[in-house]
Amino acid sequence: MFARGAWKWTYALPPAVVGAALLFVSSLWGVLGFALAAFVVWFHRDPERTPAGRGAVSPADGKVSVVREDPDGRVRVGVFMNVHDVHVNRAPLDGTVEAVDHRPGGHRPAFDKESEHNERVRIDCGDHEVVLIAGAFARRIHPYVEAGDELARGDRIGHVSFGSRADLVLPREYDRGDVLVAGGDSVTAGETVLARRDGGDATPTGGA
Template identity: 35%
Template sequence: MTIHKEGRTLLFVLLIILFGINYLIYWLYPAYTVLQNVIIGASVIFYLLILQFFRSPRINTEVNDKHIIAPADGKVVVIEDTVETEYFNDRRKQISIFMSPVNVHVNRSPVAGVVKFFKYHAGKYLVAWHPKSSTENERTTVVVETGNGLEVLFRQIAGAVARRIKCYVKEGDRLAQGGEFGFIKFGSRVDIFLPVDSEVAVKIDQKTTAGKTVIARLK
C-alpha cells in the first residue's frame, strides 16, 4: 500500500498543523492531561481518516478486450439505457459508480486503447447521486477507442464534497486496461457509457474495485 501523490503535500502540512495544535495545548494547559489526551486522540483519528482516503493499493488487472473493468472503487448506483448527448448523441448503456469518502479514489481505465476525446467542464457541486449531477456538476469526459474500434466513454463527476478532479490524460494518449487515469478528492462518481447490447455483469448496490471488478462484457 502506498500514498497517492495527490495526498502527500496535504498530509505533510496536516501533520505539522496537528503537531502545532497539540504542542500549543500542552504549553497553554500543562496540568490538563485529560484535555491533552483527548486532543491527541482526536488528532490521531482525524489524521488516519485523511490518510486512508489517499491510499493507493497495487492492482493487478486481468486484461481482456471483451471486459469492461470498473473505473472506480465504490457502489453501483445506476444501470440504465439512456441517450448520451455530449459525444455519441445516441442511446448507450450507462453504469454509474458512487465513491464515498472511505473508498480508494484512484480512477482506472475500464478498457485499453487510445484517448480520442477529452473535455473538462466547470460546473456545480450537486450531491453525486443527483440525476442532474452528470450534466451540471464539475466533470471530465474521456473517450477511449479500443483496438477493435469500439469507443467507450467514462466521466468523472465531482460531488458536494469532492471539489477537485484530477485527470492525467489528453487526446492521443494510450491507456492500458486498469491503468490510472485520474483521481477525485473526497467522494464522487464515475459514469461509463457502453453499447446498448453490452452484457451487464454487476447489480445495483454491488461493490466494485477499480481495475479488478468486471462490470460488463462486450458482445
C-alpha cells in the first residue's frame, strides 16, 4: 500500500522521464533515473500498523529527537523522520479533530533548533495535538483529516514528502514521568507507545 494521493507519481515521473531519455545516451544514467523513480515510489509506502498496548502511540516512524515540557507545561515528544523511514503519520490517541492549521515558514533541517520556525501543519484534537513539521527537503505536508473527523488511535492522519519531524503534544494530565522513550530511541508510527499513564489509560483498546 502507498500513501494517499497522486503526489508520489508527481515526484516519481520526472526522474522516470529523464531516465527514459538518458537510455539513448547512457544505459547507466538511464538505469539511475529509473532507480530514483522507484525509490520515490518506495518512499511513499504505507504498511499496515496495529497499536500495541495502552497509551499514546508514536505519530511517526523514526528516532525520538525531542522530549521536553513546553512553556504551558504540556509535554512534547518529537520524532525525526529520516529519508528511509515511512512518512505516513498516525493518530497517537482517540479523539475528534477540532482544527487543522497550516503555518508557513522555513525549511531548515528538522533536527535543527531553528526548525521551530519551519513550515508546519498542526492537527488539534483538543486535549492533544500532532504537529507535522517540514524539513530541509520536505516541501509538502499532506494532512488527511479535517475539523470534525473522529479518530481512533493508529488511524492515518497525513504524510510529509521527504525528511521531516512529527511532534506529539500530550494531554495536560501527562507529565515527564509518563514518557516511556528517550532521545535517540527508534519508534514506529501507530505501534510504539510513547507515553502511558498507569492509572488513567486502562481501557483495553482505544486511546489513553
